[in-house]
Amino acid sequence: MPTTNEKIRDALLRYFHFVETLTDRQLRQLEKVLMESVNDINDQITRLGLAGTNLNVWERTRLLTLREEIEKVLVATTFRMSDQIEDNFRQIAFTMTDEVNNILRASIPKDLIVMFNAVPLAQVIEFIDAPTGGLLWRDRMIQRYKSLLIPMDNIISRGIMQGWSVPQMVKEFKTLVGNEWKKGSWEQIIRTEVVRIGNAVNLATYKQNSDIIKGVQWLATLDFKTCFVCASLDGKFWELGTFDLYIPAHPRCRCILTPVTKSWRELGFDVDELPPGTRASMNGQVPSTMNYNQWFGTQSAFFQRNWLGNKRYELWKNGKLEFEDFLDSKKLLKQPK
Numbered sequence: 343m344p345t346t347n348e349k350i351r352d353a354l355l356r357y358f359h360f361v362e363t364l365t366d367r368q369l370r371q372l373e374k375v376l377m378e379s380v381n382d383i384n385d386q387i388t389r390l391g392l393a394g395t396n397l398n399v400w401e402r403t404r405l406l407t408l409r410e411e412i413e414k415v416l417v418a419t420t421f422r423m424s425d426q427i428e429d430n431f432r433q434i435a436f437t438m439t440d441e442v443n444n445i446l447r448a449s450i451p452k453d454l455i456v457m458f459n460a461v462p463l464a465q466v467i468e469f470i471d472a473p474t475g476g477l478l479w480r481d482r483m484i485q486r487y488k489s490l491l492i493p494m495d496n497i498i499s500r501g502i503m504q505g506w507s508v509p510q511m512v513k514e515f516k517t518l519v520g521n522e523w524k525k526g527s528w529e530q531i532i533r534t535e536v537v538r539i540g541n542a543v544n545l546a547t548y549k550q551n552s553d554i555i556k557g558v559q560w561l562a563t564l565d566f567k568t569c570f571v572c573a574s575l576d577g578k579f580w581e582l583g584t585f586d587l588y589i590p591a592h593p594r595c596r597c598i599l600t601p602v603t604k605s606w607r608e609l610g611f612d613v614d615e616l617p618p619g620t621r622a623s624m625n626g627q628v629p630s631t632m633n634y635n636q637w638f639g640t641q642s643a644f645f646q647r648n649w650l651g652n653k654r655y656e657l658w659k660n661g662k663l664e665f666e667d668f669l670d671s672k673k674l675l676k677q678p679k
């Protein structure tokens with residue numbers, strides 16, 4: 343029989359996994375919007391009739407016009423994507439707010455009559471626009487589109503000098519935009535923000551309900567992609583008032599904060615546990631979980647060596663370095679107050 347805290351943890355993990363599949367779908371839609379911008383660029387080149395000509399003074403002027411038009415297309419595309427992303431973030435934040443409350447309500451024994459306080463929607467909206475590492479996600483998106491401008495310029499110049507046809511020039515743009523998407527920077531922005539917003543909503547909910555929630559536990563994903571920092575934080579517990587780390591800990595961090603509820607005694611009942619029955623235990627203990635350190639110990643030597651790198655692996659294997667030593671605390675951001 344899982345304890346209350348284990349039930350909450352498992353439900354939250356399941357829910358974050360579900361959000362990840364929603365994000366996958368969102369990313370496919372965004373890729374489509376970005377690729378569609380190539381059609382608009384096509385229209386601009388065709389309208390200006392620039393490809394396949396030799397440059398004279400007039401055409402140079404039109405060339406500048408084309409640059410401007412392409413930049414406009416990219417700006418419009420970035421705004422279109424931002425609008426879609428914002429809708430998606432709102433949906434995630436609002437449903438996360440409901441869901442974390444539902445999870446708490448469903449996991450805590452019915453004997454305990456509590457009113458859960460949801461985070462006010464105005465505060466939830468603020469989470470969407472909080473900066474990550476000093477920059478808002480919208481600004482990061484603008485940086486992405488700007489990074490396309492110079493290679494766009496090069497294509498236009500080369501195309502006109504070499505007398506490319508319109509389809510040829512458009513093909514080059516398509517490759518450029520496609521490669522930009524494949525680099526994964528847009529995806530990285532979105533995945534990181536989803537984790538940030540989800541955790542911000544949850545942490546605020548725990549604080550809102552500090553009469554029954556006493557702290558948080560850090561949960562990292564147990565796989566090869568987990569970084570040293572998150573692996574070392576996995577399973578750690580903080581009292582609500584003392585948790586001051588920034589989560590996500592880094593771009594593409596997939597960690598989540600799960601709440602730890604008080605025990606019956608901490609809640610003021612003169613019992614260690616209610617009579618055993620169908621009720622989940624409410625022992626106030628941090629859920630027992632296989633943390634990254636323990637899980638790592640069960641992996642193959644091949645995996646361990648690859649994850650740690652040769653030097654660290656030898657040190658760890660010979661007991662000269664503890665798993666915890668891989669944590670570089672300087673890499674952790676503190677939460678803005």
Ligand SMILES: [Zn+2]
Nearest residue numbers: 572595596597
């Ligand atoms: Zn992480």
